[in-house]
Every structure is written in C-alpha cells, then in structure tokens.
Amino acid sequence: MNAVSLPPETTITDVPAYMQGLGRAARAASREVAEAESGRKNAALMAIADVIVSQRHSLAEANARDIEAGRARGLDAAMLDRLTLNDARIDAMAEGCRQVASLPDPVGVITDLAFRPSGIQVGRMRVPLGVIGIIYESRPNVTIDAAALCLKSGNATILRGGSEALHSNRALAEIIQAGLGAAGLPRSAVQIVDTTDRAAVGELLRMQEYVDVIVPRGGKGLIERVSRESRVPVIKHLDGVCHVYIDKRADADKAVAIAVNAKTQRYGTCNTMETLLIHSERAAEILPRLRAAYDKCSVELRGCERTLAILPGIHTATEADWYEEYLAPVLAIRVVDSLVAAMDHINTYGSQHTDSIVTEDWTTARRFLRAVDSSSVMINASTRFADGFEYGLGAEIGISTDKLHARGPVGLEGLTTQKFVVLGDGHVRGG
Amino acid sequence: MNAVSLPPETTITDVPAYMQGLGRAARAASREVAEAESGRKNAALMAIADVIVSQRHSLAEANARDIEAGRARGLDAAMLDRLTLNDARIDAMAEGCRQVASLPDPVGVITDLAFRPSGIQVGRMRVPLGVIGIIYESRPNVTIDAAALCLKSGNATILRGGSEALHSNRALAEIIQAGLGAAGLPRSAVQIVDTTDRAAVGELLRMQEYVDVIVPRGGKGLIERVSRESRVPVIKHLDGVCHVYIDKRADADKAVAIAVNAKTQRYGTCNTMETLLIHSERAAEILPRLRAAYDKCSVELRGCERTLAILPGIHTATEADWYEEYLAPVLAIRVVDSLVAAMDHINTYGSQHTDSIVTEDWTTARRFLRAVDSSSVMINASTRFADGFEYGLGAEIGISTDKLHARGPVGLEGLTTQKFVVLGDGHVRGG
Numbered sequence: 001m002n003a004v005s006l007p008p009e010t011t012i013t014d015v016p017a018y019m020q021g022l023g024r025a026a027r028a029a030s031r032e033v034a035e036a037e038s039g040r041k042n043a044a045l046m047a048i049a050d051v052i053v054s055q056r057h058s059l060a061e062a063n064a065r066d067i068e069a070g071r072a073r074g075l076d077a078a079m080l081d082r083l084t085l086n087d088a089r090i091d092a093m094a095e096g097c098r099q100v101a102s103l104p105d106p107v108g109v110i111t112d113l114a115f116r117p118s119g120i121q122v123g124r125m126r127v128p129l130g131v132i133g134i135i136y137e138s139r140p141n142v143t144i145d146a147a148a149l150c151l152k153s154g155n156a157t158i159l160r161g162g163s164e165a166l167h168s169n170r171a172l173a174e175i176i177q178a179g180l181g182a183a184g185l186p187r188s189a190v191q192i193v194d195t196t197d198r199a200a201v202g203e204l205l206r207m208q209e210y211v212d213v214i215v216p217r218g219g220k221g222l223i224e225r226v227s228r229e230s231r232v233p234v235i236k237h238l239d240g241v242c243h244v245y246i247d248k249r250a251d252a253d254k255a256v257a258i259a260v261n262a263k264t265q266r267y268g269t270c271n272t273m274e275t276l277l278i279h280s281e282r283a284a285e286i287l288p289r290l291r292a293a294y295d296k297c298s299v300e301l302r303g304c305e306r307t308l309a310i311l312p313g314i315h316t317a318t319e320a321d322w323y324e325e326y327l328a329p330v331l332a333i334r335v336v337d338s339l340v341a342a343m344d345h346i347n348t349y350g351s352q353h354t355d356s357i358v359t360e361d362w363t364t365a366r367r368f369l370r371a372v373d374s375s376s377v378m379i380n381a382s383t384r385f386a387d388g389f390e391y392g393l394g395a396e397i398g399i400s401t402d403k404l405h406a407r408g409p410v411g412l413e414g415l416t417t418q419k420f421v422v423l424g425d426g427h428v429r430g431g
Numbered sequence: 432m433n434a435v436s437l438p439p440e441t442t443i444t445d446v447p448a449y450m451q452g453l454g455r456a457a458r459a460a461s462r463e464v465a466e467a468e469s470g471r472k473n474a475a476l477m478a479i480a481d482v483i484v485s486q487r488h489s490l491a492e493a494n495a496r497d498i499e500a501g502r503a504r505g506l507d508a509a510m511l512d513r514l515t516l517n518d519a520r521i522d523a524m525a526e527g528c529r530q531v532a533s534l535p536d537p538v539g540v541i542t543d544l545a546f547r548p549s550g551i552q553v554g555r556m557r558v559p560l561g562v563i564g565i566i567y568e569s570r571p572n573v574t575i576d577a578a579a580l581c582l583k584s585g586n587a588t589i590l591r592g593g594s595e596a597l598h599s600n601r602a603l604a605e606i607i608q609a610g611l612g613a614a615g616l617p618r619s620a621v622q623i624v625d626t627t628d629r630a631a632v633g634e635l636l637r638m639q640e641y642v643d644v645i646v647p648r649g650g651k652g653l654i655e656r657v658s659r660e661s662r663v664p665v666i667k668h669l670d671g672v673c674h675v676y677i678d679k680r681a682d683a684d685k686a687v688a689i690a691v692n693a694k695t696q697r698y699g700t701c702n703t704m705e706t707l708l709i710h711s712e713r714a715a716e717i718l719p720r721l722r723a724a725y726d727k728c729s730v731e732l733r734g735c736e737r738t739l740a741i742l743p744g745i746h747t748a749t750e751a752d753w754y755e756e757y758l759a760p761v762l763a764i765r766v767v768d769s770l771v772a773a774m775d776h777i778n779t780y781g782s783q784h785t786d787s788i789v790t791e792d793w794t795t796a797r798r799f800l801r802a803v804d805s806s807s808v809m810i811n812a813s814t815r816f817a818d819g820f821e822y823g824l825g826a827e828i829g830i831s832t833d834k835l836h837a838r839g840p841v842g843l844e845g846l847t848t849q850k851f852v853v854l855g856d857g858h859v860r861g862g
Contacts, residue, residue: 122822370466404560421809427811
C-alpha cells in the first residue's frame with residue numbers, strides 16, 4: 001500500500017456548488033455500494049484497517065497539527081483529549097473496522113415472503129437508505145466508526161466533522177478512500193466536507209435529492225440546530241433522563257446493586273440514571289444503604305421532602321432537577337406511593353430513553369414493561385445496558401430517542417430500510 | 432344504543448388553546464388505549480360498526496347538509512360524489528370496522544427475545560406510536576377508516592377533515608365516540624378538529640409534545656404544505672410515477688397482459704403505470720399489440736422518437752412527460768437499449784413508488800429486484816398489486832413514498848414502533 005499523501009489545502013469559494021458536487025458524487029456512489037456484495041464491502045473494511053495501521057505516523061502528524069491549533073485557540077483539556085488520536089485510539093479504529101467487517105450483512109435479506117390469494121409472492125427486502133450525512137463534533141474516531149457502519153450497510157456517506165479536527169479528518173478520509181479503492185469500490189462512497197465554512201452544514205441539511213438521512217452526533221446545541229433546520233429526515237439522540245424505580249416488592253440487594261451501577265458505572269453516558277424513584281414503603285430501609293454507597297463515590301444527592309426526612313442533610317431537589325440530565329455524579333431522588341405515581345413521574349419528566357423497574361412482583365413488572373413508553377424498558381437490570389454492543393447489534397451509530405424508524409440503539413439495521421418485493425409469472429389484478 | 436345527538440355548532444375563538452386542549456386529551460387517552468387489551472379495542476370497533484348502521488339516517492341527514500352547502504358553493508360533480516355517504520358507502524364503513532376488528536393486534540408482540548452474554552434477555556416489543564394526526568380532504572369515510580386503524584394499533588387520533596365535510600365528520604365522530612364509550616374506552620381516543628379555521632392545521636403540525644406523527648391524505652398541494660410546515664414527523668405519499676419495463680427476454684403475452692392491466696385497470700390510482708419502457712429488440716413486435724389494446728380503452732399514447740417510428744401518429748413525449756403522474760388514460764412510452772438504461776430512466780424520472788420488470792431471464796430479474804430503489808419492486812406482475820389488501824396487510828392508511836419508518840403500503844404495523852425490552856434478575860454492567 002502506498003503512503004497516503006494529503007492533498008493541498010484549498011479554499012472553497014462557492015459552498016453551495018461544492019456541496020452539490022459532493023451530493024451528486026455520493027448519490028452515484030450509493031448505487032454502486034448498494035449493489036456491492038458483502039465480500040467486497042468487507043474487503044474494503046479490512047483494507048481500511050490495514051491502511052490505518054500502516055499510516056499511523058502520517059495520521060498522528062495530521063492529528064498533531066489539529067492539537068497544536070487547538071492549543072493555540074485555547075481548547076480546554078477535555079476537548080484536547082477528545083481530539084487526540086494516540087496509538088491506542090488508532091489501534092481501536094482499525095479494530096473497529098475489522099469488527100464491522102465480521103458482522104452479518106443486513107442488505108438483501110428477504111423476510112415474510114409468502115404467496116397471496118392472487119398467486120403473487122410478496123415479501124420485504126432490506127435495502128440501504130442511500131446517502132447518509134453525519135454531522136459530528138471533535139472526536140475524529142467518529143469518522144472511521146460512522147464510515148464503517150454506513151459502508152457495511154450499503155450506504156454512501158458524507159461526513160462533516162468539527163473544524164478543530166479537520167486535518168485529522170482529511171487524513172482519515174484519504175485512508176478510507178484508499179481502502180475503498182483497493183477493494184474496487186468508488187472512493188466517493190465516503191467523502192468528507194473539506195471546509196470549515198458553516199454554510200456547508202446548511203447546504204447538507206437541504207440537499208433532499210442527494211441525502212436520505214442525517215445523523216447528528218454531538219452536544220444538544222448541535223442536535224437541536226440540525227433538527228430544526230433539516231429538510232432531510234434526521235435520526236437523532238436528544239436527552240437521556242433515565243430512571244430506576246425501586247418498587248414496593250423490590251429485592252433490596254438487587255435494588256442497591258442496580259441503583260449504584262446505573263448511576264456510578266459511568267457518569268457521562270446517556271444511559272446513566274439521573275433520577276431514582278422509590279416506593280414509600282421501602283424508602284426508610286433502602287435509601288440509607290444507597291446513601292452509604294453513593295457517599296463512597298462522592299455522588300451528590302438531591303431529594304424530595306420525603307427523601308430529606310430519611311436522608312437529612314442532602315440537597316433539596318427542585319422541579320428543574322426532575323428534568324435534568326446531569327451527566328455528572330449528581331442524583332435526584334423522589335419517594336412515590338405507587339407504581340402509577342412512578343410511571344406518571346417518568347411520563348412527565350422523562351425523555352423516553354431508558355427506564356428500569358426493580359421488583360419481584362410479576363403483575364407490576366408486566367404492567368411497567370408494557371406501559372412505559374421509552375426506547376428501552378427494563379426489569380431488574382441496570383439502565384447502563386442500553387447500548388448496541390450489550391444488545392447484540394454489534395456496533396451502534398447512536399441511540400435514537402425518536403419513535404419513528406429507529407428507536408433505541410441504532411445498529412446496521414437502523415441504517416437500512418425495507419422495500420416490498422413482488423414475484424409473479426405474468427400476474428395481473430382483477431376486480 | 433341511544434340516538435346520537437349532534438352537539439350545537441360552536442364558534443371557536445381561541446384556536447391555539449382549543450388545539451392544545453385536543454392535544455392534551457389525546458395524549459391522556461393514548462396511554463389508556465396503548466394499554467387496552469385487544470378484546471376491548473375490537474369491542475369498540477364492533478360497537479362503532481353497529482352504531483354506524485343504527486344511525487344511518489341521522490348520518491345521511493348530516494351528510495345532506497354538507498352536500499347542500501357544497502352545491503351552493505359550486506363544488507363540481509366529482510367532489511360532490513366523493514362527499515356523498517350513500518347507503519352502500521355507509522355499509523362499507525361499518526364493514527371496514529368489522530374487518531379491522533378481525534385483524535391480528537400488532538401491539539405487544541415481542542420478537543427476537545434472546546439471552547446476551549451478560550445474562551440479560553433483550554428483545555423488541557411492538558408498541559403504538561401514541562397520538563396520530565390525520566389531515567384529509569373531502570371523503571368523509573376516511574374518518575372511519577383512519578380512526579379504526581389508529582384505534583386497533585393502540586393510538587389516539589386527532590382527525591382534521593375537509594371543511595366541506597364538517598357536518599358528516601361531526602356525526603361520524605359522535606358515532607365513533609359512542610362506540611368507544613360502549614366498550615369502556617376514553618371518548619377522546621378519537622377526536623375531530625371541530626372548526627374550519629385553517630389556523631387549526633398549523634397548530635396541529637406544531638404540537639410536538641402531543642402529536643407523534645401526522646398522516647396527510649389528499650392532493651399533492653395538501654401533502655406538500657404539511658411536509659413543509661410540520662414540526663411533527665410525517666408519513667406521506669407523494670407521487671406515484673410507476674414504470675413497467677419490458678425486457679429483451681420478456682414473454683410477449685405476459686408483457687401485454689401486465690402493461691394493459693397496469694395502465695387500464697384503474698386510471699386514478701397511485702400504483703397505475705405512467706411510463707412504459709421497452710427493450711429496443713422487442714419494440715417492433717410488442718408495441719403494435721399494445722397499441723391495439725390501448726386503443727380499445729382510448730388510452731392516449733405519447734412516445735419517444737423510436738416509439739413514434741413504430742407507432743406513427745401518436746403524440747411525441749416531451750421531457751416533462753417522463754416526470755408526469757397522469758392519473759388519467761395517458762401513457763408515456765420509451766424505447767431503451769438495455770436493463771441499465773431502463774434502470775437509469777427509473778432512477779432519474781421515477782418517484783420510487785412501484786416499478787415492475789417483465790422478463791424470463793433469471794439474472795436480469797435478480798439484478799432489477801435488488802438494484803431498483805422503489806417502495807415496491809416487481810417481477811412479472813402488474814404495478815396495480817401495490818396495495819395493503821393485496822399484500823396481506825389487511826388494510827392500509829396509505830402508501831408511503833418515504834424511506835424511513837414505513838415504506839410502501841402502510842398497515843397497522845406502520846402505525847406502531849418497537850421499543851427494546853430488557854429482562855434481568857438484578858443484572859448490572861461490568862467493565
């Protein structure tokens with residue numbers, strides 16, 4: 001494999017024309033990728049993994065330019081860390097490509113093929129969406145993750161990363177295109193938006209004829225802007241205000257284990273518990289045990305009045321706390337008098353992401369499972385399980401909080417759609 | 432069952448407040464309907480059918496007021512016909528409710544439930560979308576069709592019919608609500624927008640907290656307005672520019688039968704063929720046979736130059752013809768030199784609705800089936816089969832030309848979504 005040479009930096013003056021060009025090329029490539037056999041797509045993914053490894057030095061060089069510019073611009077330590085491609089992260093990107101290659105190909109799978117009374121056979125074939133636009137912030141490894149998932153699911157991709165990662169993303173795009181070329185797939189199956197001009201995003205969101213779906217990945221501000229402005233359908237993730245409800249008939253040990261894991265296993269993830277609900281008959285017994293566990297992790301507790309009566313000295317939760325996605329070692333706690341009160345709280349304040357009940361009562365569990373309207377509903381399990389790998393999807397492009405199309409963790413299947421296929425032998429419709 | 436009395440006509444002055452009230456009531460009702468057992472929903476559907484029949488005279492009276500007003504406003508004969516509820520149509524509405532009652536209930540079906548390495552069980556449960564807004568034009572029987580499908584799929588519904596059908600729709604809403612009440616379901620599970628103020632539509636399209644999806648049914652102008660303005664996701668049907676491609680290796684008799692059926696079985700439907708593509712090696716043999724058949728039905732033909740050379744005297748097709756959805760006895764015909772040329776034409780001019788190939792060649796059929804990116808792709812069958820009843824969905828709320836969520840005929844399943852369910856025994860996440 002030859003060394004990947006970075007193209008010279010260019011200034012794009014006519015952003016709409018540039019974006020239309022990307023769109024046309026993506027649409028044309030999408031037809032080829034949609035028809036590509038699994039073996040060819042997998043070969044491309046394995047080639048990309050190889051080039052990532054063989055080009056790790058030029059990749060690190062490009063990344064260093066971003067880091068240097070980021071320091072000069074005064075990015076904080078957390079942002080610089082997310083921007084950094086160290087050896088471990090470069091290896092992880094290559095490994096990610098190999099893992100996606102090993103997943104089953106969803107494209108072309110025909111289900112429910114059956115004869116109808118008229119004599120035709122009708123079924124559904126899973127097919128790519130077409131062209132997927134990904135808009136994301138500083139982490140450059142998203143470039144590889146997103147490109148790999150979109151390619152495996154038979155889609156062409158237009159990637160718009162953060163301006164602070166442009167050099168890294170250009171280097172990664174070259175690597176991806178080298179891998180595509182090596183496998184005989186069109187290089188324009190994966191393109192980056194090679195300008196930091198913000199008008200490019202607006203164009204991408206309006207190219208309905210060239211882009212089939214937009215997936216924004218990043219902070220709430222980005223996602224809200226994309227949702228508001230896009231004329232193209234969006235698969236998006238908004239808030240993760242997740243609840244654990246400890247029921248009257250909860251097993252206390254399970255309740256403590258789940259409530260501690262759901263809050264403390266990781267703080268910054270969308271499937272972390274933000275509000276704990278507990279039945280009034282169990283609060284006096286279980287809350288002190290939880291406080292002891294949370295104190296060890298320095299989790300700040302904010303409770304309703306009845307919680308404060310049991311855990312004196314903690315902060316008082318305000319109405320705003322029930323809506324809050326802390327993404328931090330902070331937990332709101334509310335005592336409720338019934339399953340219905342718990343479900344009312346979840347319906348009122350939750351974000352329909354992931355909610356779990358701890359109970360040994362069959363009827364209560366069954367009701368909660370059916371009635372709670374969230375993308376993941378759990379019984380006696382930590383909300384932290386809500387993720388594509390844990391669910392067996394193999395990988396995920398994100399977790400959708402929308403109801404239509406994809407709901408919950410979105411894997412390869414969420415990047416496809418189904419068309420009807422009809423097989424006949426000259427059949428015509430009567431009547 | 433008591434006689435349904437029509438409420439007095441009211442004037443709604445504060446349209447936003449009125450719509451918010453409908454939304455709140457719908458959201459509350461949606462939770463009850465989502466949890467309702469199939470038996471209760473079916474009982475409501477059967478009760479609605481009974482009330483339709485027993486109240487046919489008051490229904491006909493309300494409809495007569497609309498017809499009278501429509502005549503006074505100068506509606507044309509076709510519109511007056513669509514507005515009319517005669518005995519046959521009233522019986523058909525009742526029968527439609529009974530048929531929907533007999534369909535399997537999609538709600539609560541759990542699929543793919545399997546153990547994961549962590550020990551949790553993960554599956555997907557089919558659940559209602561929540562609140563569905565239907566915006567439609569003059570045919571009042573849509574009120575019953577849409578309400579029945581939404582109810583069976585566990586959703587609450589807000590119906591906004593055409594202003595010219597308001598009296599009929601008010602009478603139908605009373606009937607539906609009587610049936611809901613008789614089965615112990617909340618009357619606000621189905622509500623109509625009881626004002627002709629056009630601002631009400633704008634409100635409905637912006638009530639994201641109360642409405643989960645909008646289904647517009649009507650002309651292109653209505654659907655484009657709804658798509659443009661809606662902040663709520665839309666399941667929509669735009670154009671049906673459907674093609675039949677007669678391949679080099681087509682069976683001539685099948686080709687003629689399919690091409691005639693696809694064009695002439697009904698002219699005004701979205702799955703009617705609008706453009707016929709034919710391989711150059713078969714044009715001279717098959718086109719004259721087709722012309723003879725189309726002449727019998729007075730179908731106007733518009734051909735490309737090569738078609739005109741074989742069928743002298745027909746109209747010349749312009750570029751605009753290839754994009755046209757005639758919905759009339761008019762057909763565009765183009766001679767192409769290959770499968771690829773046919774697929775290029777379909778990709779360029781088609782609307783991704785329904786496209787069919789006539790061929791006896793295995794490899795050609797297989798390629799067409801995979802590569803054509805339309806909601807229904809057919810081999811040796813008439814495009815007229817693209818419909819929920821023919822596909823075995825039992826009924827349909829429309830045919831979606833979107834790619835996301837529901838594609839093609841939308842039955843009960845398209846009015847639902849899936850959530851993940853996770854079952855554990857105190858499982859927490861490690862690592």
